[in-house]
Amino acid sequence: MVTYKKAKFIIDLKKAELIAKKVKFILQNVPNSKLFFSLKSQRDEKVISTISKIVDGFDASSFNEYIYIKKLFPKKKISVTGESMLMEEIIQIYNSGDLYNFSSLRQLKEFSEKYIKEVNIGIRLETDYYGRIMGIADNEEFFEFFLNNKNIKLVNIHVHHPQKYKNDVRSSIFKKILKIIQKFKKANVYIPQSINLGGGIR
Numbered sequence: 001m002v003t004y005k006k007a008k009f010i011i012d013l014k015k016a017e018l019i020a021k022k023v024k025f026i027l028q029n030v031p032n033s034k035l036f037f038s039l040k041s042q043r044d045e046k047v048i049s050t051i052s053k054i055v056d057g058f059d060a061s062s063f064n065e066y067i068y069i070k071k072l073f074p075k076k077k078i079s080v081t082g083e084s085m086l087m088e089e090i091i092q093i094y095n096s097g098d099l100y101n102f103s104s105l106r107q108l109k110e111f112s113e114k115y116i117k118e119v120n121i122g123i124r125l126e127t128d129y130y131g132r133i134m135g136i137a138d139n140e141e142f143f144e145f146f147l148n149n150k151n152i153k154l155v156n157i158h159v160h161h162p163q164k165y166k167n168d169v170r171s172s173i174f175k176k177i178l179k180i181i182q183k184f185k186k187a188n189v190y191i192p193q194s195i196n197l198g199g200g201i202r
Helices: 013-027 045-051 063-072 087-095 105-114 140-148 167-186
Strands: 036-038 057-060 077-081 099-102 119-124 127-129 132-134 152-158 194-196
Touching: 013 045, 045 063, 057 063, 063 077, 063 087, 077 119, 077 152, 087 099, 087 105, 099 105, 099 119, 099 152, 105 119, 105 140, 140 167, 152 167
Parallel strands: 036 057, 057 077, 077 099, 119 152, 152 194
Antiparallel strands: 127 132
C-alpha cells in the first residue's frame, strides 16, 4: 500500500508582511487604488491576520471563503466572485453590505427579480480564461438590462485574465471597459466606479 505525506508549507510571516507592504507602497503611485488579498491563494489564519493590517480588503471566490473571512474581519471590505454561488448566498452577501461580482446575465436577472431594492453590484467581465470563456459579455442584452433596471447600479467591473500583464491583452480589456462607460454615460446609466484586476502581480 502506497501512502503519501500531507504537504507542508513553511511560511515566513515577516516576509509575507514585507511583501504586502512593498505592494502597498507600489500602489501609492496609482491614484484611488486598493489592495485586496485573495483567499484562494492562502487561508492560514496567522498569515491573514498578519497582512490584514496592510491590505484594504479581501477577495473571496466561494461562499465558504466569504463566511470564513467575514467572521475573522467583519469590518474589512470583501469582494466576492464565484460561479457556483446560490441565490440565497448572494442575497446574504448583499444584506451584509458586501459586493458580489456576477458571472452571468442569467444569474443577474434572477437576482433582479428577488432583490428589488436599490443596490450596488459588480460583474465579472467576459474574458478567455485558459481557453474557457468566463464572465458576462458586453453585448446589447447586457446594456438593456442596466437601462431597464435603474435600481441596480454597476459599480465594479472584475476582470481576471491570466495574461493581463501583456500589453495587447491589457489594452483589449480597457477598451472593453471604456466602451461600457461610454455607452452607460450616453444612456444616462450609472457609471462604474472601480475595476478589480484580479489576482497576480508581475
